[in-house]
Each structure stands twice: as C-alpha cells, then as structure tokens.
Amino acid sequence: MLKKNEGIIFFGTPEFAVPTLKALISNGEKIVLVVTQPDRPKGRGKQIQPPEVKKVALEYGLKVVQPEKIRDQSFFSMLRELNAEIGVVVAYGKILPSEILHASEKGCINLHASLLPKYRGAAPIQWALIRGEKTTGVTTMLIDEGLDTGPIFLQKAVQIDDEDNALTLSEKLSNLGADLVVETIKKIRQGLIKPTPQIGEATYAPQLKKEDGRVIWSLSARDIFNLIRGCYPWPCAYCFFKGERVKLIKAEVLEGKSSAPGLIIKANNEIVVSTGKGLLKILSIQPEGKKEMTAKEFILGRRINEGLDSFS
Numbered sequence: 300m301l302k303k304n305e306g307i308i309f310f311g312t313p314e315f316a317v318p319t320l321k322a323l324i325s326n327g328e329k330i331v332l333v334v335t336q337p338d339r340p341k342g343r344g345k346q347i348q349p350p351e352v353k354k355v356a357l358e359y360g361l362k363v364v365q366p367e368k369i370r371d372q373s374f375f376s377m378l379r380e381l382n383a384e385i386g387v388v389v390a391y392g393k394i395l396p397s398e399i400l401h402a403s404e405k406g407c408i409n410l411h412a413s414l415l416p417k418y419r420g421a422a423p424i425q426w427a428l429i430r431g432e433k434t435t436g437v438t439t440m441l442i443d444e445g446l447d448t449g450p451i452f453l454q455k456a457v458q459i460d461d462e463d464n465a466l467t468l469s470e471k472l473s474n475l476g477a478d479l480v481v482e483t484i485k486k487i488r489q490g491l492i493k494p495t496p497q498i499g500e501a502t503y504a505p506q507l508k509k510e511d512g513r514v515i516w517s518l519s520a521r522d523i524f525n526l527i528r529g530c531y532p533w534p535c536a537y538c539f540f541k542g543e544r545v546k547l548i549k550a551e552v553l554e555g556k557s558s559a560p561g562l563i564i565k566a567n568n569e570i571v572v573s574t575g576k577g578l579l580k581i582l583s584i585q586p587e588g589k590k591e592m593t594a595k596e597f598i599l600g601r602r603i604n605e606g607l608d609s610f611s
Contacts (some may be wrong), residue, residue, distance in 0.1 A: 305331075307387055311389040315390045335364075378403075538561075551579075
C-alpha cells in the first residue's frame, strides 16, 4: 500500500534559492529531498565549493542529492518512490524533463524572478535592469515543458530603484519570492487558487555572456548606467582605457551636453565621460587584475588628459 503523498522535493542551487528553502522549513514543511547542482570550482583558486543551497540543507540535516545528469531512469525512480506531494524549483539551473515534473502528486512549482510572461529565461533580473525597467517582480507558476511558459499561480511586483544593481535586486526578489512560494502552497492546498495561462507579450532574458558587458559609448548615459547595474557583479560592464581593460562598477547619470562618445571631459577627483546622449559620472572602477577603486584613485595612478583621452 502506497503512503499518502506528502512532503516537498526542493530543487535549487544558488544563494537566490536559499530564502525559499529556509521559509519552507520555518513554515513547518517537510522537505523529503533537496536536489542541487554538483560541487564546482570557484574563485581565483578554483577550489571545489558546494552550492549555497547544499550548505543550508546540510545545516538542517536534510537529504541532498547532486546528480550530474538528471535524465536518468534511476533518478526518476528515486523521485517517484518518495511519493512527494509537490516539487518546488528555485534557480536550479537545468530544464526539468517531464518525468521529474510528474514525479510529485501536484507537479512542480517554479519561482521565477520576473512578472511573466516578461523576461522568460535564465537572467530576468539582469535584463530588467539593462533594459531600464522601473518595476519587476516574482511569479509562481506550474512548470510545463516549455521555457517559463507554464500557467501562473501568483505574482508580486516590486519597484526598481536607481540604486539597485543585479545583486541588490536579486536579494529583494529572493526574499519576496520566498514568501510567495509559501503562500502559493498554502492556497493550493486550500483550493483557493488554480494556475491560469500567461497573458501578454512574452519577452526573453537569455543567460548573460561576458561580451554582453561591453560598453558602447554611443549609447545614452542612461543606457550605459543601466548596463552597469545589470551586469554587476557578473560579468561587469567593461571598456578600455589606453588598451587597459577596466570594469565599471558604479556610475550616475549627469545632465549636460555630450560631445564625442567616450571622451573624458573631466578627470579631477572624478571622472565624467561623454556618451551618445548625456554625461556619465564614474564612481567606482576596477582595472584588470586590480581591486575595485574610486574614480579618484584611478586618476591618481594614470595621466589622463581631459578633453583628449577617451574610453573605448
């Protein structure tokens, strides 16, 4: 005789998924298994490090598995034998096959960091910033076999501030999303919500590549400002100064008439650069192989000719 369907199988990997796992635990949910990515080399020393979700799961004494391949019949069988009530997926990092989606009684709920159908894909937080959105949010949905195309349970919106970058906005959304997942599960059990089809035009947020961070100075100061925010902490917006690659960490938009794109018009305690439209004040910068520094510190180590030298 089969046991009653109960418990949650949690799929997640990075720091973004940790608040949801902790919220489920603190809400008294039974986590029967945590599925996360294998340990990987990280940092300059390339030391093997466990995913953030694994660290937290082990602290709470949860069972953890880290399959190299998820399309494996033995893995499917293990999930089915758990007879779980529901799967919860938060930034796991792989597209789940049908066998996994149907291994739990109520299927798999996904927390996505956008207001679907906007910004389907791997990097919704980054692209929302890069494209200058003023609001974004989180969505819980029932996963189907498409790319973030499943029907929606609940959504919550949040304002994007000028001070936000991908790191700070991710923290906001991960905490907001954790509460939304708990609320979603509660309302599903109470029969108060059913998944409804996504409505509106879909947009996409593909995984960022290093080259996506290249600054094009003919764009407006606002567009470059948004790129810097969206690309921090990875891959970071970058450009070149006299052949030296530099990352732009923090900046602000200034009012003023622009001239040649990339031209440094001020380099006295601060760096002000002309763009295709408007001026950009660089606040923090990181030369290749060096630590992040202020614009003033960058100027002190270099001879910069105002009105002659440029970023490219």
